[in-house]
Amino acid sequence: MNYISIRNNETIPLSAIPELPYAAFLELNVFSLLKKGPAHCVSYFGYPDQGKIRLICCIANDDQHVIYVSSALVDGAAPLPSFSKQNLVFEKFEREIHENHGIRYTDHPWLKPVRYPYNRFDKNQAIGAYPFFKIESEELHEVGVGPIHAGIIEPGHFRFICNGEQILHLEIQLGYQHRGIEPLFLEKKKLLQRSTLAENIAGDSVVGHSLAFVNCWESLCHFQPDRELKLSRTIALELERIAVHTGDLSAICMDIGYQLGSSVYGRLRTPLINYFQKWCGNRLAKGLIRAGKSDYPLTKTLTDDLLALLEEYQKDFEEISEELFSLPSALARFEKTGVISNEQALTLGTVGTAARMSAVKRDIRSSHPHDLYGELQHQPLIKNHGDVHSRARLRKKEINQSIEYIRELVQTLHVATPAPASLEAPRPHSFSLSLVEGWRGEICHCAVTGENGELVHYKIKDPSFHNWLALALAVRNNEISDFPVCNKSFDLSYCGHDL
Amino acid sequence: MISFILIILTSLFFSGIIIRTKSRASGRKGPGLFQPVKDIIRLFKKGAVYSKTSSFIFQAAPSIYYASILMAIMVIPLGEYRGIISFEGDFVFFAYLLGVGKFFMILAALDTGSSFEGMGASREALFSMFAEPAFFILMGSFALLTGHTSFQEIFASLHFGSYISYILGVLATLVLAMITMVENSRMPFDDPKTHLELTMVHEVMILDNSGFDLGLILHATNLKFAMYGALIANLFMGSFPLYLTIPIFLGIQLLFAVTIGLLESFTARFRMNHNAQYILALSSVSLLIFLGVLLMLGQFS
Numbered sequence A: 001m002n003y004i005s006i007r008n009n010e011t012i013p014l015s016a017i018p019e020l021p022y023a024a025f026l027e028l029n030v031f032s033l034l035k036k037g038p039a040h041c042v043s044y045f046g047y048p049d050q051g052k053i054r055l056i057c058c059i060a061n062d063d064q065h066v067i068y069v070s071s072a073l074v075d076g077a078a079p080l081p082s083f084s085k086q087n088l089v090f091e092k093f094e095r096e097i098h099e100n101h102g103i104r105y106t107d108h109p110w111l112k113p114v115r116y117p118y119n120r121f122d123k124n125q126a127i128g129a130y131p132f133f134k135i136e137s138e139e140l141h142e143v144g145v146g147p148i149h150a151g152i153i154e155p156g157h158f159r160f161i162c163n164g165e166q167i168l169h170l171e172i173q174l175g176y177q178h179r180g181i182e183p184l185f186l187e188k189k190k191l192l193q194r195s196t197l198a199e200n201i202a203g204d205s206v207v208g209h210s211l212a213f214v215n216c217w218e219s220l221c222h223f224q225p226d227r228e229l230k231l232s233r234t235i236a237l238e239l240e241r242i243a244v245h246t247g248d249l250s251a252i253c254m255d256i257g258y259q260l261g262s263s264v265y266g267r268l269r270t271p272l273i274n275y276f277q278k279w280c281g282n283r284l285a286k287g288l289i290r291a292g293k294s295d296y297p298l299t300k301t302l303t304d305d306l307l308a309l310l311e312e313y314q315k316d317f318e319e320i321s322e323e324l325f326s327l328p329s330a331l332a333r334f335e336k337t338g339v340i341s342n343e344q345a346l347t348l349g350t351v352g353t354a355a356r357m358s359a360v361k362r363d364i365r366s367s368h369p370h371d372l373y374g375e376l377q378h379q380p381l382i383k384n385h386g387d388v389h390s391r392a393r394l395r396k397k398e399i400n401q402s403i404e405y406i407r408e409l410v411q412t413l414h415v416a417t418p419a420p421a422s423l424e425a426p427r428p429h430s431f432s433l434s435l436v437e438g439w440r441g442e443i444c445h446c447a448v449t450g451e452n453g454e455l456v457h458y459k460i461k462d463p464s465f466h467n468w469l470a471l472a473l474a475v476r477n478n479e480i481s482d483f484p485v486c487n488k489s490f491d492l493s494y495c496g497h498d499l
Numbered sequence B: 001m002i003s004f005i006l007i008i009l010t011s012l013f014f015s016g017i018i019i020r021t022k023s024r025a026s027g028r029k030g031p032g033l034f035q036p037v038k039d040i041i042r043l044f045k046k047g048a049v050y051s052k053t054s055s056f057i058f059q060a061a062p063s064i065y066y067a068s069i070l071m072a073i074m075v076i077p078l079g080e081y082r083g084i085i086s087f088e089g090d091f092v093f094f095a096y097l098l099g100v101g102k103f104f105m106i107l108a109a110l111d112t113g114s115s116f117e118g119m120g121a122s123r124e125a126l127f128s129m130f131a132e133p134a135f136f137i138l139m140g141s142f143a144l145l146t147g148h149t150s151f152q153e154i155f156a157s158l159h160f161g162s163y164i165s166y167i168l169g170v171l172a173t174l175v176l177a178m179i180t181m182v183e184n185s186r187m188p189f190d191d192p193k194t195h196l197e198l199t200m201v202h203e204v205m206i207l208d209n210s211g212f213d214l215g216l217i218l219h220a221t222n223l224k225f226a227m228y229g230a231l232i233a234n235l236f237m238g239s240f241p242l243y244l245t246i247p248i249f250l251g252i253q254l255l256f257a258v259t260i261g262l263l264e265s266f267t268a269r270f271r272m273n274h275n276a277q278y279i280l281a282l283s284s285v286s287l288l289i290f291l292g293v294l295l296m297l298g299q300f301s
Helices: A022-033 A090-100 A183-186 A191-197 A206-220 A226-255 A260-280 A300-324 A328-334 A344-347 A388-411 A464-474 A480-490 A494-498 B003-027 B035-044 B054-074 B090-111 B114-147 B149-157 B165-185 B211-235 B240-264 B272-296
Strands: A004-006 A011-013 A039-049 A053-059 A068-074 A141-145 A157-163 A166-173 A430-437 A444-449 A455-460
Touching: A011 A141, A011 A444, A011 B272, A022 A039, A022 A053, A022 A068, A039 A068, A039 A090, A039 A430, A039 A455, A039 B003, A053 A090, A053 A141, A053 A430, A053 A444, A090 A464, A141 B114, A157 A480, A166 A464, A166 A480, A183 A191, A206 A226, A206 A430, A226 A260, A226 A300, A226 A388, A226 A480, A226 B090, A260 A300, A260 B003, A260 B240, A300 A388, A300 A464, A328 A388, A328 A480, A344 A464, A464 A480, A464 A494, B003 B035, B003 B054, B003 B240, B003 B272, B035 B211, B054 B090, B054 B211, B090 B114, B090 B149, B114 B149, B114 B165, B114 B272, B149 B211, B165 B211, B165 B240, B165 B272, B211 B240
Parallel strands: none
Antiparallel strands: A004 A068, A011 A430, A039 A053, A053 A068, A141 A157, A157 A166, A430 A444, A444 A455
């Protein structure tokens, strides 16, 4: 075997990952593993090892519920043929490897900087001198938006090439939110510090990212969380999904100028995040999820409150959704706007709602279940058209599904005094991978430990990483005035991408 | 003179009513009726900031714009009472006065050299261009019907037709109301509340204006609302005595403002490329009025 199959949240010794020569490594991942049924690349990264660069590629097979891991040790100075030439799914990963480790690809189609990390290989690359795609033409004009954003969200630069009102090309340049999260994981040695870091990868996916970290860490430390712990984590993840999706629907309504929808969805989101405040003292659920324990166990009173809250929520939610999705002026803005076709979604390797809107059945909750999703027998919801309408409808349906899950899970709650369990030290020379389906899509955390179980490398992949390119393609041939609603319907993270 | 004073008065609370209606419709209390005016007064007290790359046009445009609207208001009558300026063919004068103001605003937007403002200016020019035929076919038909060419005489004699003139009045209200929305860049053509430059029409043109100039532009918008409201009110006044026309005037302005507020609360904005189609469709409603007039004049018999 020239690769090893692991399950989600499984820890394996580093020595168990077969090391291949680069040519065989390329051959295996691009031509063999990706062709084994519905499979996609969840993480592909490099880290310095013995003066060379070790590349680790993780391909998830959604049918077999396994992840194929393989590796190669390459010399940073030698030019290499790229994976992307054969399959565009690897495009962003290879750009990242190139930027961080200086590996020169001979035939990469779009070898541009990703996020200008402070520890980038080529320090001469400056964020102000990003090589934008240009068109020389008398008729076309360029519109630059950002990095200071018109709204109140994060910084990013968008460069449009337009023919009048029509967008021909959009290039998105990010990196303004870079904080160096990955190196910080190695620098900060205490578990609490690392948990806090994980919570702050993306402020809107606190539960998603901290759950991915905690699962990864517990697996490294040989800790098996009990059912109660898993239950509260699953409920938190679903609750975050409901809250953020609701906020997104509100923002989508705002961008089409539909005041009623915007204010009603906005009002509905508030009690949900206030519930997190009641549960753990923070509206974004910071501090709720900790490795090996829970500082805020779910009690009967809390779940009763939650059920009452959802009851109240669902009534108004159904009413406003009925209104929104039958309003002709709203539908005129939603339908056929910002379309990503099924082929495009597969080529780009989009994940989460950005994949499911184009009939790509990609959902970690069913393909690589973690926590209690195995019990729930989750079936991913699918839309077919890949437009703003599909993304909005999908959010609405996922909210309803999540509410049902929470109701189902709460029934099985048995409050027991948790047995005090202590975490062992993480295993040395190991590799661990954790996949979590956050509200935006699949979050992937990989950890590599060295001697004494110290972290040698920590790799984070936010769903926004691939999905930004989907946004850039979705707005092509749309009107520039439809860009905001397309952007909001994807609702991607800047800081999750920039790390 | 009386109409001039009434329109200025109405302009003080017109936006206030719209904002209050929208707040109520979305379950909020909303600011006071005079908050928009207070904001404008605050802006009047401030100095303006000018970009180094812009020329005198950018500085002069807001004042020219404001003056053009004040002057256009002087043309508008109230029932039997003439406006300050009134002569044969004054509705053409009215339309192109507004055109001059708009022309300078567009120039000023281009003067800033921002890619956003150029985009907004091109949209504004396009939409006003489409709205123009609707206005002229409408007023031309009324001129044909009444045999007069000044606002006051047209409106005064409009009342004396058959019942069909009321139907024409309703159609004319629709056309004028929609022209108001286009000219003021309101929903469903433009969303004044949006924070996104890419979707704006009017708002994006005035991004670089500040202080006193911005105050002028904002008040000019209120004046324009009241001005078109007055035109609509005139359709229904005929030659009633003053104690009837003033309540009719105020009532119609109030109704107009509430209608705009409700419209903005419960619909989504048009897609930008549908705007042009929709505005052009207004001209066909005007044509309908024209046909009605021909019918009344017996041209088909």
